[in-house]
Amino acid sequence: MPQRRDDRQAESRRILRRLADEEEAGRNSLLARTAKGAFDRVSARNADRTDPLDYWGTRIGRTLGFLLAVGLVVWLVVYLTRGM
Secondary structure, eight states, rough: HHHHHHHHHHHHHHHHHHHHHHHHHHHHHHHHHHHHHHHHHHHHSSSSSHEEEEHHHHHHHHHHHHHHHHHHHHHHHHHHHHHH
């Protein structure tokens, strides 16, 4: 009976370790995909490269939008920390 209990506990530990490894791998790939998607969006990879005006306009606009968003987040953090 104790042998059977030890086998079950060992199997449970193996399953939990495997699940933890899979979760970590999934989290890393999600982070990598999100970062790559954000970079591709800002760098206008999906813009029409045959039209230079459209390409550079898209790229400049998205970069300015990104910088504005970062600036607003920084302002919000400074505003909230000063108020407390």
